[in-house]
Amino acid sequence: MALSRALRCCQRVFSWIPVIIISSVVLWSYYAYVFELCFVTLSNHLERVAYLLIFHVCFIMFCWTYWKAIFTPPSTPSKKFHLSYSDKERYEMEERPDAQKQILTEIAKKLPIFTRAQSGAVRFCDRCQVIKPDRCHHCSVCETCVLKMDHHCPWVNNCVGFSNYKFFLLFLSYSMIYCxxxxxxxxxxxxxxxxxxxxxxxxxxxxxxxxFVALMFFVSLMFLFGYHCWLVAKNRSTLEAFSAPVFQNGPDRNGFNVGLSRNLRQVFGEDKKLWFIPVFTSQGDGHYFPLRTLCESENPLLANEGKWMEDGGSDEESAVVSWLTLAS
Incomplete structure (x- = not known):
């Protein structure tokens, strides 16, 4: 047990090494540009002032977005998706896989869940004891289920998901501008x-x-940023790009693709003035997402809307139901 704790502690320490490397390179670039270039090399005072002003704007935006990408905690499923004490006891007492599957199916009827596992069963995390919302996945590094998980990024030592995906995209874009x-x-x-x-x-x-360093980082960032722009345009996560989400009618890579404009608003929000500022503006709460094609007769959320609202649904949840209705 002590050895396991020591290994986890070492893992946490070593996980910060990529962040330390990036931070060290950025701090060196600040010194090299401000002092060695602007104060030592430049002789034109007007050029020096202009360079310093623009450089510091880029530097501040880069640091701000990087900080937000690192220290914004991943969003996890709400209590509605955790098994109640009685359901958990019933699930654990049952030894037959088919019966366990049926128990989860009954519980999921009260929740707005559209995706399934490859086997067609309700997606359930044994480690977190939670029924996974759509687009939610368990991160083995963070040791928790993450809403709309995209990937775990070692360069920010954090899971990139619903809570910080906008910050991650802005970090990539301002890094490129900086370079x-x-x-x-x-x-x-x-x-x-x-x-x-x-x-x-x-x-x-x-x-x-x-x-050399600026060009090297720009080339590597350009490909990564371009890939994530494509993902946003298609409304896919990195995990969904490699493995299509499975719906009741089968796998569909475009299941959450509701058009370029609406896809962008899901990540960046309605107010375009806030799109390029690292403040959270993404739509929804990460548990429910509009679907590309969904008939009302096949919509398990609408079919069980009454049950769901009776179980303590709030005004915000009612608004989500209406939003999904319009999306269908």
């Missing part, structure tokens, strides 16, 4: 150092490596 700005402003001085128009010194080393 592009550094590369574009450093390039002319890189050439001057390279051909010998500027004297050798510590600044030369920093300026040369600034360009």
């Amino acid at each position: 592009v700005f550094i590369a574009s402003t450093v390039f002319q001085y890189f050439l001057k150092f390279w051909v010998g128009d500027l004297p050798n010194g510590p600044a030369k080393f920093h300026v040369l490596f600034l360009l």
